[in-house]
Amino acid sequence: MGRAPCCDKATVKKGPWSPEEDAMLKNYIEEHGTGGNWIALPHKIGLKRCGKSCRLRWLNYLRPNIKHGDFTPEEDSIICSLYISIGSRWSIIAAQLPGRTDNDVKNYWNTKLKKRLLGRRKDRQSAAATAATSETSAENMNDAGERALSASAMERIQLCMQLQELQSPLGAAHHNPLVWPGTGCSRAATLSNNSFNSNSSTVTVAEQAGRSSSMNEHLMSAQQLDGGLGSPSSAENSNVISMEAGLEELLYGEGNGSGKAAGAVDGGVQQGGVDWWSYDDQGKSPVGCWDFAPETTNAVFQDYTSVYDI
């Protein structure tokens, strides 16, 4: 039959960890490792904690080389672009940020980045001369969307709409394969139309969202990661650069007026002196994406492609 019970929920301690508990867990793992069994770990150490709690504490706080607070502009950009493309897959996003945990990234997004980005949209709408129509659109989108779309999907649509506004008055991002890949046309527009005129839709927003989750949401990220494996065309490069510039503008101000080093430079996007999307001299081959081991990139990408059958 099955295994032994996980832990006695009546006797395990909950709540904040004490320095003594931290020290016990840290010392034990540094000396013996996790042993591949988190459930058994607290018993071995003598901690009155659930194994899941120990695992969480170790991964999010005690593990070496953990970074806390002070996300850099480069990290902001990575989080935003990946969130737009793959949604709230925090573990995958965090994997692109050395030293960051999924919990950290999730908290940072929920408490800061989301407000910063989506707040800007509110500002734009309220300032617009055609406030009535734009607010109606947004409200309809919210009302309809909340019924059928996840909050995550709604946020991503809003972010994409912001990018469209920034990048081209004609909505170039609609045709940006990095934003809405695979369809050759505007997914954002499709979703929006269904949100606005959903009465007679044969394909519901929910279905679209479901398809988005299963098929398309990941693709920009996959292509970004794939950039480390192949050679994007110059058109793709310019799409990437254009999108990054848009994100920079969303994050740090209109017209690139912020103090942050934003904007595209030849052959890459330079941010605070760090190219996180850099290409070689000819701008053909990507190099040094995100400053972590290529094998890690490939592993993440391969995991992802295998899961989503890219």
Place this chain on the structure above:
DNA sequence: AAAGAACGCAACCGCGGTATT
């Protein structure tokens, strides 16, 4: 200075997938 509101973060909860018996 005090009270309430807002914020930020650590930790918990529940679920789905995987491994084990």
Place this chain on the structure above:
DNA sequence: GAATACCGCGGTTGCGTTCTT
């Protein structure tokens, strides 16, 4: 193959801290 436990993840909550009035 079925039953059960383990693992990892995303969503949510609780609480301490900071800000605003």
